[in-house]
Amino acid sequence: MRGQQWTVCLKHSNRRKGNARTRTALRYGWNRFRVDNGLRVGDICFFQLVQDAGGDDPVLSVEVRKADGTIVQ
Numbered sequence: 921m922r923g924q925q926w927t928v929c930l931k932h933s934n935r936r937k938g939n940a941r942t943r944t945a946l947r948y949g950w951n952r953f954r955v956d957n958g959l960r961v962g963d964i965c966f967f968q969l970v971q972d973a974g975g976d977d978p979v980l981s982v983e984v985r986k987a988d989g990t991i992v993q
Contacts, residue, residue: 921984921992926953930978962987 928949934942946953959965964985971979984992 921957921982924956926956928953957984957992959984960987 926949929947930944931947932942932944936942953959966983966985967980968982969978970981986992
C-alpha cells in the first residue's frame with residue numbers, strides 16, 4: 921500500500937431529512953480501495969490530512985489496521 925494512490929470522492933451533506941443527521945461518506949473509488957487492500961468488517965482506517973485543499977483536491981494518508989492488529993504497509 922505504501923506509495924500507492926487511489927482517488928476517492930468524499931461527500932459531505934448538511935441537509936437534514938427527518939431524523940437523519942449531517943453525514944460524510946467515502947464514495948466513488950472507495951470500493952476499489954477496499955478491495956485492493958482486503959478490508960473487512962472490523963478493520964480500522966486512520967486518515968491524516970497531508971495536503972490542504974487550497975484550490976486543489978485535499979490529499980490524505982491512510983493507515984490500515986486489520987482486525988487482528990496487523991498494520992497494512
